[in-house]
Amino acid sequence: MKGSQVTIKDIAKALDISPSTVSRALKDHPDISPATKKAVKELAEELNYQPNSIALSLRQRKSNTIGVIIPEIVHFFFSTVISGIEDVAYDAGYSVIVSQSNESYDREVMDTQALFNNRVDGMLISMSRETTNYDHFLSIYKKGMPMVFFDRACDALKTSQVLVDDFDGAYQATEHLIKQGYQRIAHLGGPVSLLISRKRLEGYKAALKAYNVPLDESLILSDHSSDDEDNAKEITSMLLDSPNPPDALFAINDIAALGAMMAVKEKGLKIPKDFGLVGFSNWRFTSMTDPAMTTIDQPGFAMGQEAARLLIKEIEAKEDEVIEPETITLKTNIIVRASSVRS
Amino acid sequence: MKGSQVTIKDIAKALDISPSTVSRALKDHPDISPATKKAVKELAEELNYQPNSIALSLRQRKSNTIGVIIPEIVHFFFSTVISGIEDVAYDAGYSVIVSQSNESYDREVMDTQALFNNRVDGMLISMSRETTNYDHFLSIYKKGMPMVFFDRACDALKTSQVLVDDFDGAYQATEHLIKQGYQRIAHLGGPVSLLISRKRLEGYKAALKAYNVPLDESLILSDHSSDDEDNAKEITSMLLDSPNPPDALFAINDIAALGAMMAVKEKGLKIPKDFGLVGFSNWRFTSMTDPAMTTIDQPGFAMGQEAARLLIKEIEAKEDEVIEPETITLKTNIIVRASSVRS
DNA sequence: ATCGTCTTCGCAAACGATTGCATAAAATCA
DNA sequence: TGATTTTATGCAATCGTTTGCGAAGACGAT
Numbered sequence: 001m002k003g004s005q006v007t008i009k010d011i012a013k014a015l016d017i018s019p020s021t022v023s024r025a026l027k028d029h030p031d032i033s034p035a036t037k038k039a040v041k042e043l044a045e046e047l048n049y050q051p052n053s054i055a056l057s058l059r060q061r062k063s064n065t066i067g068v069i070i071p072e073i074v075h076f077f078f079s080t081v082i083s084g085i086e087d088v089a090y091d092a093g094y095s096v097i098v099s100q101s102n103e104s105y106d107r108e109v110m111d112t113q114a115l116f117n118n119r120v121d122g123m124l125i126s127m128s129r130e131t132t133n134y135d136h137f138l139s140i141y142k143k144g145m146p147m148v149f150f151d152r153a154c155d156a157l158k159t160s161q162v163l164v165d166d167f168d169g170a171y172q173a174t175e176h177l178i179k180q181g182y183q184r185i186a187h188l189g190g191p192v193s194l195l196i197s198r199k200r201l202e203g204y205k206a207a208l209k210a211y212n213v214p215l216d217e218s219l220i221l222s223d224h225s226s227d228d229e230d231n232a233k234e235i236t237s238m239l240l241d242s243p244n245p246p247d248a249l250f251a252i253n254d255i256a257a258l259g260a261m262m263a264v265k266e267k268g269l270k271i272p273k274d275f276g277l278v279g280f281s282n283w284r285f286t287s288m289t290d291p292a293m294t295t296i297d298q299p300g301f302a303m304g305q306e307a308a309r310l311l312i313k314e315i316e317a318k319e320d321e322v323i324e325p326e327t328i329t330l331k332t333n334i335i336v337r338a339s340s341v342r343s
Numbered sequence: 344m345k346g347s348q349v350t351i352k353d354i355a356k357a358l359d360i361s362p363s364t365v366s367r368a369l370k371d372h373p374d375i376s377p378a379t380k381k382a383v384k385e386l387a388e389e390l391n392y393q394p395n396s397i398a399l400s401l402r403q404r405k406s407n408t409i410g411v412i413i414p415e416i417v418h419f420f421f422s423t424v425i426s427g428i429e430d431v432a433y434d435a436g437y438s439v440i441v442s443q444s445n446e447s448y449d450r451e452v453m454d455t456q457a458l459f460n461n462r463v464d465g466m467l468i469s470m471s472r473e474t475t476n477y478d479h480f481l482s483i484y485k486k487g488m489p490m491v492f493f494d495r496a497c498d499a500l501k502t503s504q505v506l507v508d509d510f511d512g513a514y515q516a517t518e519h520l521i522k523q524g525y526q527r528i529a530h531l532g533g534p535v536s537l538l539i540s541r542k543r544l545e546g547y548k549a550a551l552k553a554y555n556v557p558l559d560e561s562l563i564l565s566d567h568s569s570d571d572e573d574n575a576k577e578i579t580s581m582l583l584d585s586p587n588p589p590d591a592l593f594a595i596n597d598i599a600a601l602g603a604m605m606a607v608k609e610k611g612l613k614i615p616k617d618f619g620l621v622g623f624s625n626w627r628f629t630s631m632t633d634p635a636m637t638t639i640d641q642p643g644f645a646m647g648q649e650a651a652r653l654l655i656k657e658i659e660a661k662e663d664e665v666i667e668p669e670t671i672t673l674k675t676n677i678i679v680r681a682s683s684v685r686s
Numbered sequence: 687a688t689c690g691t692c693t694t695c696g697c698a699a700a701c702g703a704t705t706g707c708a709t710a711a712a713a714t715c716a
Numbered sequence: 717t718g719a720t721t722t723t724a725t726g727c728a729a730t731c732g733t734t735t736g737c738g739a740a741g742a743c744g745a746t
Contacts, residue, residue: 005486007732018696023734033694050460054406055732057397058701065440073429074422083416086443095440095461097408100429117393118438143348258631288601290633350702361726366704376724398702401731689746697738704730713722 006047015039057119065095066311067115068124071103071152076283077300078126081150084304085124092312094121105130112136122146122311127154132193146314150307152194160314160326162307166196169296169332170203171210173250173278176294176334178211180342182248182276186219186239188232188260190252197252200280204250219246223256232259240267248276248340254283254295261289261339277339291338299330306330349390358382400462408438409654410458411467414446414495419626420643421469424493427647428467435655437464448473455479465489465654470497475536489657493650495537503657503669505650509539512639512675513546516593516621519637519677521554523685525591525619529562529582531575531603533595540595543623547593562589566599575602583610591619591683597626597638604632604682620682634681642673649673 012019017036025032025040057063066089070078082098089096097120101108108128115123125137125147134156141147141157153161177185187204190197208215221239223232232251239245240263251257257279261271269275271291279286282297306328314323355362360379368375368383400406409432413421425441432439440463444451451471458466468480468490477499484490484500496504520528530547533540551558564582566575575594582588583606594600600622604614612618614634622629625640649671657666
């Protein structure tokens, strides 16, 4: 850039004093005379002096930047989380660098390393669904990098984490279907490598048990596609063609639920009369499907805020201070819509 | 962090040579003897030396970071753009700092300044809808900061920009409605402060003219809400209650179209039989509404890529090289769905 | 006149890496 | 052997800011 910014040296030269004096004057150091302070501050104001944050970072060994690794930005839930992170980080004076793994393990490893080399002060991470090996996190964790996991956490590391109550959300979803009188409730789950998949499965099972609904393992299936509804549609279609089909389904997420909805419609079944459906995440589109989809609200913005708060607390802790890893679990709420109300 | 990273000095000390030699050895400077190079490289590898990017930034007066200012991350279109930006930036060795204005002018001014102080090498900007004054952009532009606008551009600055063909998209939408036999086609526009609003309005008018459909100014309305459909719903409702109501509507974006859809349904009109509807942007949910919504596809990912490419080209131009501002206009395509097909 | 005490400021090193210039040692040539 | 070139390396400044330490000058006290 042509008009390079004014520095402390420029001010020092103009006032014929030393850079150190300018530096101290700007931060009201008691050693500096009021007259000098006034002169310095006035000139700084006039020249629109802005401290060079890169020089500061170097000096203080702190970049005031936090790195975020998420599977995909274009997912409504994750973009909401970023928004929450940004909200807190901005107020605390941190910049946010976002990188996405695109659900790829390799890319996640590279992202982690890149953020580390960029000297971020801490990391907020939600793992890709491919990830089953945690060495890339572990190695920088051991070097003292503050990190907080959110949503898709890593139980191999004892870091702070922010989760939603997946168990309870799944429980509420299943309970709701049971109470609506559905008899055979299927579950379309996610990859078991993700803790959230397992938790939701557990909540589903717990609700069945609590209401004495027999558990049929053949009704528990797994969807491995991440971003489109086709796989879910296919699986549901097969399920409906089986000899003893379900009359309701609780899906791991809203996209999968949408795929299921399409399959159910194709079979000529009426929702919610013949078939009940519940998704997970409360994506924006769920209120716009036909019929509108019942789902579990997942507070993404709050999750981002909490995660950023925990991380910044850890970053700014004194050297000797020991920070105990914290786990924050956010409440989920069922949003009841037409897709599951039989009455 | 406890395990502070190894530096060039550490390597120098271990090998009992000077830091400059290490620096040169690492980058294969011809002055360094093969033996020294080998020793340095081996030790660097062993200690997992990673250059400190902050020190590099300071030295080279370049942060290898680009700043992005967008209205809201949680909008599908914008998150898609970010994804495209990240795609290109990552490969070129740049980090991406994202900040959102939340459609607020004040916040946009602060964001601009914050990114500038963070010494980003360039900026990618899509203006807030509140913005009518461009001084905050102009002042840093004059200091030589490379910047590229996308989608919501700023015609007051002669920077590069990446746009979609809003005029043509609107033309296609309106033409389609005309060809489907709708007679009185309304337009629900956006704030005239945004160039895209004006372009889309022009496209609408041009199509009417081309097909000799009389232009009725009372059918042109403006939606000022950004993120929800309520305002659009209200306006459409009033329009339908007027003495001479429209039988079709082209909305500035999909959210507004959704609001309109709700209003039309409430009046008991059938879509597309009694009323035709076209949105803009091809948001994800448009394929899931009932009936599915006709819309104009806006290539967000490609837009992000192009914008990032233009910006990086500008950043990396030699000092004396003069970069002519470029305007890239991406094609829009109509996605015809049930909401507008009368046959 | 000497000493001590403030007040106010500058020097220099540091953060980590780069680079123009100088220089010592080694190799080449006459 | 002496002069010259080549090779390999180090010194020191630089990017912009901070900070421990030292010091000059003013002033009062003895």
